[in-house]
Amino acid sequence: MTDRPRLAVIGAGPAGLAATVAAAAHGVRVTLIDAAAQAGAQFYRQPAAALRAGRPQALHHDWRTWQRLREALDAHVRAGAVEHLTDHHVWLVERESGRFTVHALLGPEEEDAVAVSADAVVLATGGYEKVLPFPGWTLPGVVTAGGAQAMLKGALVVPGRTAVVAGTGPLLLPVAVGLAAAGVKVAALVESAAPRAFLRRTRALAAQPGKVAEGAGYAARLLRHRVRTLARHTVIEAHGIDRLEAVTVAALDGEGGVRAGTERRIPCDTLAVGHGMLPHTDLAETLGCRLDGLRVHVDGEQRTDVPGVWAAGEATGIGGSALALTEGHIAGRSAAVRLTGGTPDPQEWVAAAKSRTRLGEFAAALDAVYAPPANWSEQVTDDTVVCRCEEVTAGTVREAVAQLGAGDLRTVKLLTRAGMGWCQGRICAPGVVGLAGCELTASRRPFARPVPLGVLAEEHSQSTTRAHTHPTDGGPS
Amino acid sequence: MVCDIVLTVTHPLTCDAVVIGAGMTGAACALFAARAGLDVTVVDRGPVGGGTTGAGEGNILVSDKEPGPELDLALLSTRLWGELAEEFGQFIQYEAKGGVVVATSPGGLTALERLAVEQRAAGVVAEPVDGDALYGLEPHLAPGLPGAVHYPQDSQVMPALAAAHLLRAAGARLLTDRTVTDVLRTPDGSVLGVRTDRGDIHAPALVNAAGTWGGEIAALAEAHLPVLPRRGFVLVTEPLPRMVHHKVYAADYVADVASDSAALQTSPVVEGTAAGPVLIGASRERVGFDRSFSLPVLRALAAGATRLFPFLAGVRALRSYVGFRPYLPDHLPAIGPDPRVPGLFHACGHEGAGIGLSTGTGHLIAQALTAKTPDLDLTPFRPDRFAEEAA
Ligand SMILES: Cc1cc2nc3c(=O)[nH]c(=O)nc-3n(C[C@H](O)[C@H](O)[C@H](O)COP(=O)(O)OP(=O)(O)OC[C@H]3O[C@@H](n4cnc5c(N)ncnc54)[C@H](O)[C@@H]3O)c2cc1C
Numbered sequence: 001m002t003d004r005p006r007l008a009v010i011g012a013g014p015a016g017l018a019a020t021v022a023a024a025a026h027g028v029r030v031t032l033i034d035a036a037a038q039a040g041a042q043f044y045r046q047p048a049a050a051l052r053a054g055r056p057q058a059l060h061h062d063w064r065t066w067q068r069l070r071e072a073l074d075a076h077v078r079a080g081a082v083e084h085l086t087d088h089h090v091w092l093v094e095r096e097s098g099r100f101t102v103h104a105l106l107g108p109e110e111e112d113a114v115a116v117s118a119d120a121v122v123l124a125t126g127g128y129e130k131v132l133p134f135p136g137w138t139l140p141g142v143v144t145a146g147g148a149q150a151m152l153k154g155a156l157v158v159p160g161r162t163a164v165v166a167g168t169g170p171l172l173l174p175v176a177v178g179l180a181a182a183g184v185k186v187a188a189l190v191e192s193a194a195p196r197a198f199l200r201r202t203r204a205l206a207a208q209p210g211k212v213a214e215g216a217g218y219a220a221r222l223l224r225h226r227v228r229t230l231a232r233h234t235v236i237e238a239h240g241i242d243r244l245e246a247v248t249v250a251a252l253d254g255e256g257g258v259r260a261g262t263e264r265r266i267p268c269d270t271l272a273v274g275h276g277m278l279p280h281t282d283l284a285e286t287l288g289c290r291l292d293g294l295r296v297h298v299d300g301e302q303r304t305d306v307p308g309v310w311a312a313g314e315a316t317g318i319g320g321s322a323l324a325l326t327e328g329h330i331a332g333r334s335a336a337v338r339l340t341g342g343t344p345d346p347q348e349w350v351a352a353a354k355s356r357t358r359l360g361e362f363a364a365a366l367d368a369v370y371a372p373p374a375n376w377s378e379q380v381t382d383d384t385v386v387c388r389c390e391e392v393t394a395g396t397v398r399e400a401v402a403q404l405g406a407g408d409l410r411t412v413k414l415l416t417r418a419g420m421g422w423c424q425g426r427i428c429a430p431g432v433v434g435l436a437g438c439e440l441t442a443s444r445r446p447f448a449r450p451v452p453l454g455v456l457a458e459e460h461s462q463s464t465t466r467a468h469t470h471p472t473d474g475g476p477s
Numbered sequence: 478m479v480c481d482i483v484l485t486v487t488h489p490l491t492c493d494a495v496v497i498g499a500g501m502t503g504a505a506c507a508l509f510a511a512r513a514g515l516d517v518t519v520v521d522r523g524p525v526g527g528g529t530t531g532a533g534e535g536n537i538l539v540s541d542k543e544p545g546p547e548l549d550l551a552l553l554s555t556r557l558w559g560e561l562a563e564e565f566g567q568f569i570q571y572e573a574k575g576g577v578v579v580a581t582s583p584g585g586l587t588a589l590e591r592l593a594v595e596q597r598a599a600g601v602v603a604e605p606v607d608g609d610a611l612y613g614l615e616p617h618l619a620p621g622l623p624g625a626v627h628y629p630q631d632s633q634v635m636p637a638l639a640a641a642h643l644l645r646a647a648g649a650r651l652l653t654d655r656t657v658t659d660v661l662r663t664p665d666g667s668v669l670g671v672r673t674d675r676g677d678i679h680a681p682a683l684v685n686a687a688g689t690w691g692g693e694i695a696a697l698a699e700a701h702l703p704v705l706p707r708r709g710f711v712l713v714t715e716p717l718p719r720m721v722h723h724k725v726y727a728a729d730y731v732a733d734v735a736s737d738s739a740a741l742q743t744s745p746v747v748e749g750t751a752a753g754p755v756l757i758g759a760s761r762e763r764v765g766f767d768r769s770f771s772l773p774v775l776r777a778l779a780a781g782a783t784r785l786f787p788f789l790a791g792v793r794a795l796r797s798y799v800g801f802r803p804y805l806p807d808h809l810p811a812i813g814p815d816p817r818v819p820g821l822f823h824a825c826g827h828e829g830a831g832i833g834l835s836t837g838t839g840h841l842i843a844q845a846l847t848a849k850t851p852d853l854d855l856t857p858f859r860p861d862r863f864a865e866e867a868a
């Protein structure tokens with residue numbers, strides 16, 4: 001008799017938790033792997049247990065959903081059906097003869113190597129924040145919206161005393177409310193889109209009364225905290241010598257340019273800025289999964305085009321936590337049935353599939369509403385650093401385009417080093433393509449995390465007995 | 478210079494020579510041809526450096542070559558790189574840092590020193606270095622190595638920047654995002670120009686600098702040139718202060734008992750860059766144009782590098798990249814006129830040395846285009862040297 005099949009779920013956010021619980025409930029063993037110290041990821045980020053927050057639910061909504069998932073996870077862990085590996089930073093998933101090895105680095109230092117074997121994997125790696133550059137964006141005191149929220153939810157630290165929340169997207173609302181509720185004076189919520197006008201018109205939004213109510217709830221809470229919303233406005237510069245002291249905001253005209261004469265200065269010591277999210281696709285790309293633009297391509301069962309690899313949540317497209325939950329649930333159900341040799345009947349999850357469709361339409365509608373100003377890059381002065389890791393300025397990028405014939409992200413990177421540093425372009429790529437006037441394309445990053453050469457080399461010596469299909473040797477060039 | 482000329486079939490652009498390929502080889506051909514007085518147009522289906530040039534390293538090596546035609550071309554190229562570096566070295570990250578080839582056993586050192594004697598006779602500067610002096614050159618090498626040979630002529634450039642700046646200096650017309658779909662010929666078979674997906678370009682001379690895809694261009698002119706891809710991975714580390722000062726690689730000679738010949742085996746080149754990261758490359762495999770990631774190959778690179786420099790075990794690899802070297806069956810490039818197609822010149826198939834060998838190649842092509850006697854005998858590089866396989 002063989003062992004029960006094992007599914008590795010990478011990512012313990014809403015998608016990964018839902019997939020884990022669904023798969024474990026249907027008879028497969030699951031290894032849930034996440035880089036964080038606790039389950040929950042960004043959305044359900046728990047106040048560090050040690051802080052014993054009295055009412056963590058005040059910082060979360062959907063606290064009940066989270067509690068149910070958490071209890072189900074704990075029960076499966078106790079029953080031995082789920083192994084939950086925290087502090088595991090996955091740098092690569094390897095597929096060999098139809099089986100998988102998940103390679104991870106352990107602990108906050110990400111030094112020790114661990115390998116987990118599995119018969120199939122669910123990639124639930126979520127997304128990361130997109131931030132576009134503007135003069136002064138590298139000053140201390142300028143943080144990402146998610147960074148500000150993580151500080152609030154995780155460590156209960158109040159990031160500053162006077163904050164401006166700026167950029168575009170629905171995520172700015174909970175961030176502004178969260179900051180205000182924690183006692184920060186939120187001087188303004190600066191949103192480049194004009195969401196209200198659209199919200200009234202869009203059909204997909206009308207079909208989501210719950211979601212609209214959620215938006216209305218935020219609006220009421222913003223009002224209660226006296227946070228003023230400046231729609232169709234943008235931050236054009238952050239000021240300060242050693243750290244942030246003020247920002248200049250301005251109104252936008254119909255073409256997405258700054259309306260002259262509308263600039264005004266708002267003193268603040270924190271600027272939380274975000275322009276939406278981008279999917280984390282590194283692990284999927286290295287496995288050879290097909291992408292649709294910037295997101296992992298999946299079918300109705302959340303399967304990628306690589307056999308044995310499922311994907312769910314923001315890795316397959318940005319759509320919020322509710323969508324991530326339904327996708328994770330479907331992925332877990334499908335993987336469980338297929339791993340035990342069956343063929344799933346989609347009727348079994350018809351309700352989840354319906355809400356996935358609805359939530360997907362809602363996400364698409366939001367995506368159409370929220371957008372950075374069309375001409376944002378005009379505000380970026382030549383001396384603004386766009387790639388922080390390699391300290392590449394906007395002027396250098398513009399020169400590579402105008403003088404050296406670079407017309408795509410890869411060539412700009414080769415000619416300027418923008419995106420070659422520690423973050424591998426995760427932060428600067430959206431800014432660079434805006435300056436270069438080209439498209440954001442998936443940039444192959446073979447390692448999801450930087451990996452010590454000793455870890456790579458060590459595994460080499462362990463695996464030398466294995467026969468490689470293609471003999472290979474090193475060489476000078 | 479980026480031109481935005483709208484070409485129509487009725488008014489084909491006319492020039493003296495069309496170079497196919499805006500990689501390192503095409504850029505060097507364009508520069509030397511333009512400096513020889515020709516009006517040159519460079520065509521590429523992608524951006525500048527978008528082929529193998531943007532996917533490899535920029536070592537300009539004499540150290541790894543045995544005496545013969547490739548070494549002669551390398552010596553000519555090294556001299557020309559030195560001259561170009563005086564014009565725009567800082568823009569292309571030219572660094573004449575030298576190479577250190579390390580022996581890992583006393584027997585290996587003897588063989589390495591024997592090769593150095595032959596290389597010196599061919600004009601290479603190759604200085605034996607004993608154990609103590611070796612650690613003066615490279616303090617962080619693994620302890621206990623018997624010795625090395627120092628090659629001060631080894632240097633490097635950043636390939637994509639070099640291609641872009643040579644093209645700019647050439648002042649040639651650069652047409653990117655334009656695919657060559659056919660070679661136009663006169664009834665007697667000589668070159669009339671090229672057809673692209675965006676119009677024809679007329680010229681009496683055509684330079685095939687299409688790298689790994691050079692065989693396809695030759696085929697458009699009904700000439701056989703068997704260029705094939707040889708895959709290579711490079712590992713790139715996090716930025717570090719300078720810990721590795723030269724290009725360092727190990728040469729081991731594995732005596733093959735049966736044939737009594739000594740086959741050279743090398744470890745990957747380890748080098749620090751001005752920008753900080755250490756580059757470790759490169760692997761060699763014949764697997765066609767397969768881009769898929771190969772963990773075993775990267776493990777082998779990491780193992781080779783950490784054996785030489787143990788401190789690297791704690792240094793992180795940030796990324797790796799993959800490219801396809803253009804190789805011909807006898808591992809020499811095709812350079813010069815194609816006797817089968819008057820007006821067609823080849824400059825491709827440089828395998829793992831196309832950055833280094835580009836300047837010499839460009840210089841020889843310019844001489845051939847202007848009917849001058851070439852500085853090197855082109856016979857070993859003849860493009861028609863490969864017999865067509867029997868069908
Ligand atoms: C500032 C902010 C506010 C938000 N507010 C709301 C809101 O009010 N309402 C709403 O519906 N949504 C909100 N969201 C969005 C919500 O967080 C996401 O939609 C949801 O978390 C997506 O779930 P997921 O499971 O796909 O990914 P995530 O929740 O992002 O989970 C991904 C997990 O994968 C792990 N991971 C990724 N890569 C690796 C790796 N290589 N190795 C190990 N682990 C890895 C991460 O550590 C993370 O735990 C907000 C997001 C942000 C950033």
Ligand SMILES: Cc1cc2nc3c(=O)[nH]c(=O)nc-3n(C[C@H](O)[C@H](O)[C@H](O)COP(=O)(O)OP(=O)(O)OC[C@H]3O[C@@H](n4cnc5c(N)ncnc54)[C@H](O)[C@@H]3O)c2cc1C
Binds near residue numbers: 658
């Ligand atoms: C991993 C690795 C490491 C390397 N390290 C070194 C090193 O250290 N030193 C060294 O000297 N060399 C090195 N090389 C080898 C070197 O990169 C190549 O030899 C060199 O780049 C070849 O340049 P090229 O201009 O001939 O070809 P390419 O750069 O490939 O240029 C050919 C161009 O032709 C274009 N093209 C093809 N078909 C068409 C068409 N039909 N129409 C229009 N355009 C077309 C392509 O788009 C491409 O841009 C390395 C290679 C690899 C893969």
